[in-house]
Each structure stands twice: as structure tokens, then as C-alpha cells.
Amino acid sequence: MTEHHHRPDRTRANPVIAVFGGYGHTARFVTAELLERGWTPVLSGRDATKLAAAAAELGVEWKRASVDDPASLDHAIEGAAAVINCAGPFAETVPPLVEAALRAGIHYLDVTGETLVAIDTFDTYRDDPRVKEAGVVVAPVMAFYGALGDLLATAAMGDWPAADEISIAVALDSWHPTRGTLLAGERRAGRRVVFTDRRLQVLAGDEPAPKGTWTFPEPFGVEEVVGEFSTTDVITVSRHLDTARIHTFLNVTPLKDLTAPQTTGPRSADAAGRSDQVFLVEVVVRRGDEERRAVARGRDIYAFTAPIVVEAVERIVADGGVRGGNGGVVTAGEAFDAEDFLRSLPLDELVLGGA
Known part of the structure; x- marks a missing residue:
């Protein structure tokens, strides 16, 4: 704990x-x-x-x-x-x-x-x-998106004045999205914001996102992930940390919930109204052959x-x-x-x- x-x-x-x-x-x-x-x-x-x-x-x-x-x-x-x-x-x-x-x-x-x-x-x-x-x-x-990854990247960067690249990998065991999340996805229309060569770029929705695997700490382990997952962490990190590239990943497990024909939204599992969703965010900052990491695990991205x-x-x-x-x-x-x-x-x- x-x-x-x-x-x-x-x-x-x-x-x-x-x-x-x-x-x-x-x-x-x-x-x-x-x-x-x-x-x-x-x-x-x-x-x-x-x-x-x-x-x-x-x-x-x-x-x-x-x-x-x-x-x-x-x-x-x-x-x-x-x-x-x-x-x-x-x-x-x-x-x-x-x-x-x-x-x-x-x-x-x-x-x-x-x-x-x-x-x-x-x-x-x-x-x-x-x-x-x-x-x-x-x-x-x-x-959760935009602040947590930014804080972890900043803490991991520590006293380094610059890094070659920063990777932010998110794992969710499920995702029952709110109506607002679904509407935001519709408005984005598949467009992805990426940070390469020290600049933000918006990629068209018809460009396929890269896929691969990421070995997360427990309880997730090796997971299939989608790369260039468009989150606000790309924007916040790039605003103040000196790096050439920012990579973002999300495990594919929760993505089926985002594309489901119907969703009931987050399901309360305790007296505070939190769901039982588990999240894990791992940040890796690389400079040459050196790496620094920061990991955070918690519950319910909306409540958090x-x-x-x-x-x-x-x-x-x-x-x-x-x-x-x-x-x-x-x-x-x-x-x-x-x-x-x-x-x-x-x-x-x-x-x-x-x-």
C-alpha cells in the first residue's frame, strides 16, 4: 500500500x-x-x-x-x-x-x-x-488522463534536463465509459495526437495505430497494446519536459467496452460510488542506455x-x-x-x- x-x-x-x-x-x-x-x-x-x-x-x-x-x-x-x-x-x-x-x-x-x-x-x-x-x-x-501521467513522467525524469523519449503505458482491466467519454471519442473521429521530432502532430483517423505488447507490473503482466493512444498526457508532458518523442500505449482489453453497441456506464461497487475497475500507469523515461521508471496503481479512473x-x-x-x-x-x-x-x-x- x-x-x-x-x-x-x-x-x-x-x-x-x-x-x-x-x-x-x-x-x-x-x-x-x-x-x-x-x-x-x-x-x-x-x-x-x-x-x-x-x-x-x-x-x-x-x-x-x-x-x-x-x-x-x-x-x-x-x-x-x-x-x-x-x-x-x-x-x-x-x-x-x-x-x-x-x-x-x-x-x-x-x-x-x-x-x-x-x-x-x-x-x-x-x-x-x-x-x-x-x-x-x-x-x-x-x-486521470493528462495529470497522472504528467506527474509520473516529471517524477521519473527527476534531475535529468532532457530525455530521448518518454513512454506512458496504461492498463485497465475494464472500461465502462460514461456518455461523455463516448461522445468525446465520436468528436475525435479517430484522429490521434502524437509527439515526434519535438512537435505535436494530429494524425487522420484513417491511419492505423501501431500494435504490440507491453510487460506491465502485476496484476497485468504481458498485455497486447495499441500504440499512439491519443490521450492528453501527450500534450501535458510535451509542454514542459524536454524530450524528442512521447509514446503512449493502452492495453486492448478495455477497448471492446468503448466500441460496444450499448454501455451502462461505470458500475458502482462501494459506498463511495466507485467502480471496481483497476488501472495501472507505467512511465519509462529513456536517455541513451539509461532508463527511469514510475508506476501508479489504483481504482476507477473517473473517481480518481x-x-x-x-x-x-x-x-x-x-x-x-x-x-x-x-x-x-x-x-x-x-x-x-x-x-x-x-x-x-x-x-x-x-x-x-x-x-
Whole structure:
């Protein structure tokens, strides 16, 4: 088992966090995590009926808001220290929510797994002077995909200034996707984002992905994998770690769930609503003949997003910013001490520094 660091009380300065898309599957885990840590979530979204039901179930306040109504967004986040965007399609929700956060002078985080949206967010706001002037943090993809692999790669890289290549291999024993995951896949239409020769490229959907095998630690072992699996880790890692190539792999076992004609979504297996899905992420950083590894194993990729994004918002709000400055557009790996952040997460296993 992983020993987690003691979490200090960071909630006194401003305990209100707005959660947009508050009635969604992942948002319920995020709200529960905020409540457990002593924050005051306020749910928002466009469907008042669903909002009222989710808010009543969790015992929190709610405010109706729509991305096509800026005034409603301003009202929804009024008095909050930060807004966490859990609402897809993120191509439609990210720009209005970031703009609302900038108007309010508060931090913005989201949990998107949509690669093209993540690229647009980083490219649009990375050099936007309003972000620095407001002293706020814009932190896209603070989720299982996008943050966990980035943190593991950053920790594995350690004191190396550069690496020849970084490989991120994910194994899932099953995948009962949410409706949002399926819709995101449809919008991507098979396109894959890859990082080679030190640049991001978007490959057309008709180009077949490479296949092979990967020897994972237990409980998975040798698994067939698909390469160039398009995840936001490619984007986050490439933003701040100096490497020529990033390889991403996913075992083929869960892919049948993504293409099934019908899905019931994640199935609750405990009192917290988590599924029994097991995940394992292994990162290998190579420089010449040297290799460094980092491994994380846990449960339920949707539920696990909650401690990631809430830990991030705690560190941003309570600690007054991120590493290297008080504001900016950041990934998890560049914003925080990667090893310390990883040790704060409820992982079943965490191995750092392995060769």
C-alpha cells in the first residue's frame, strides 16, 4: 500500500469552489471530495432539474448557468475562489468558463480528456497577458488522463534536463465509459495526437495505430497494446519536459467496452460510488542506455480524477499560486512538486525511482 502524506488544513482563506456541470458522473466525485476536505462546493450547470437533484443528494447549493449566457456564468462563480469545469463537450464549455474566471479574477481548472480542446486551451491562454495580470491559474486536464501521467513522467525524469523519449503505458482491466467519454471519442473521429521530432502532430483517423505488447507490473503482466493512444498526457508532458518523442500505449482489453453497441456506464461497487475497475500507469523515461521508471496503481479512473483536481485546487488556492509564480497556464507536472503531489493521492501502489 502507498503511504500518503498528511494533508494540511488549507481551506480557511476562501472555502467556496464552483463546480460546473455539477450533476455529471465525475462532478459528483469531485463534489464529494471537496466536501470531505472541508470546502463548500456550489454546483452549476444548465439543467435546473438535474442540478437540484444532485445538490439535494449532496446537501449543497446550486445555481443555474449556461455557457451561452455570460451573466449567468458570472453569477454562478460569484464569491468562489476557483471554478472546476466538469462539463462536456469541453470544446463548448472551456472558452466561456475560462473567460468568466478571468472576469472574476479566480482560478480555472478542468477535467477534460479531449486532446484537441486541451491543445487549444494551452495555445490560446499560454501567452494571454490577462492571466498573469489577474494572478490566476488556468489548469486544464487536471484528471486521470493528462495529470497522472504528467506527474509520473516529471517524477521519473527527476534531475535529468532532457530525455530521448518518454513512454506512458496504461492498463485497465475494464472500461465502462460514461456518455461523455463516448461522445468525446465520436468528436475525435479517430484522429490521434502524437509527439515526434519535438512537435505535436494530429494524425487522420484513417491511419492505423501501431500494435504490440507491453510487460506491465502485476496484476497485468504481458498485455497486447495499441500504440499512439491519443490521450492528453501527450500534450501535458510535451509542454514542459524536454524530450524528442512521447509514446503512449493502452492495453486492448478495455477497448471492446468503448466500441460496444450499448454501455451502462461505470458500475458502482462501494459506498463511495466507485467502480471496481483497476488501472495501472507505467512511465519509462529513456536517455541513451539509461532508463527511469514510475508506476501508479489504483481504482476507477473517473473517481480518481476527483482527488487529483481537488488536490490541485487546494494547492493553488491555499498556497497562493503554483511553483515558479503566482499565476499562469500550467500542467500538473510543472505546477507542483510531482513526487509530493503523487504521494498525496489515494493510490494502491506508487513506485518512484525504479530503473
